[in-house]
Amino acid sequence: MLRSRRIRPFAIHAVLLGALLGILTPPAEAQTTYRWIDPKTGGTMISDQPPPPGAKLISTRKEQAAPSEGSLPYATQQAAEKFPVVLYTAASCSSACAEARTLLNGRGVPFTERMLQSEDDVATLKNQLGADVLVPTIGVGKQFSRGLEAGAWNNLLDLAGYPKTAPFGHRPSGAFAR
Numbered sequence: 001m002l003r004s005r006r007i008r009p010f011a012i013h014a015v016l017l018g019a020l021l022g023i024l025t026p027p028a029e030a031q032t033t034y035r036w037i038d039p040k041t042g043g044t045m046i047s048d049q050p051p052p053p054g055a056k057l058i059s060t061r062k063e064q065a066a067p068s069e070g071s072l073p074y075a076t077q078q079a080a081e082k083f084p085v086v087l088y089t090a091a092s093c094s095s096a097c098a099e100a101r102t103l104l105n106g107r108g109v110p111f112t113e114r115m116l117q118s119e120d121d122v123a124t125l126k127n128q129l130g131a132d133v134l135v136p137t138i139g140v141g142k143q144f145s146r147g148l149e150a151g152a153w154n155n156l157l158d159l160a161g162y163p164k165t166a167p168f169g170h171r172p173s174g175a176f177a178r
Contacts, residue, residue, distance in 0.1 A: 035059045073167055076108060083141035083160035085111035088125055093135045096148045100136040103150060104173065108166030109157060111173045 035058045036051035037044055044058070051057055072080070087104065089097040104111050116122050116135065125133050134146040140156040158164070 033061045035061075072108075072110065073163065075161060076110070076163055076167075079161035080110050083143075083162075085109050085157075085160075085162075086139040087111050087113045088116060088133075088135060088137040088139070089113060090116045090135045097136045100138070100148050100153075101172070103148075103153060104138075105170070106166060107154075107157060107162055107164060108170045109162050109173070113173070 033046065033048055034051055035044065035046050036055040037058065039052075039054045039056070045051070045055075085104065087097075087100055089100070101113070114121075116125060116133070122133050125137065128139075129137070129144050129146060131146065136148050137144060137146045138153055138156065140160050143156055145152045145156055
């Protein structure tokens with residue numbers, strides 16, 4: 001025999017109150033961290049409070065209390081710091097350059113796109129490459145690969161420590177990123 005259950009008004013109010021608090025709660029604020037040398041002890045102090053008068057301020061850092069939506073994974077941050085990626089394109093390069101962007105964004109690689117617009121731009125890249133310019137060209141740190149060769153590009157990115165796939169919520173890089 002089935003019994004009907006009555007929903008208690010308290011449960012409905014609790015759910016509505018929880019939803020309202022979730023909507024009205026402000027997002028996490030950035031936290032400031034101070035680092036200074038204590039004039040009394042000579043030791044380094046780290047605090048979320050400003051240093052006392054007379055202390056020698058070494059640094060101030062603002063950090064998010066919670067990870068932000070667009071933050072990169074630690075491994076990607078390390079790879080990007082040691083081996084920044086630059087994608088060289090040209091206005092005449094459409095489909096191959098689009099595939100190059102897709103490859104990099106598919107792996108979650110943050111990159112800078114430089115469009116070769118003048119003969120000086122081409123000459124500068126040619127000096128870096130030590131060979132003729134072929135677009136798209138990728139630069140991973142001090143290593144380059146001319147032309148879109150997915151195997152060679154993936155090898156360079158793997159050696160630099162970039163992820164094989166983009167993390168959830170990754171925002172695309174490049175000139176045409178939304």
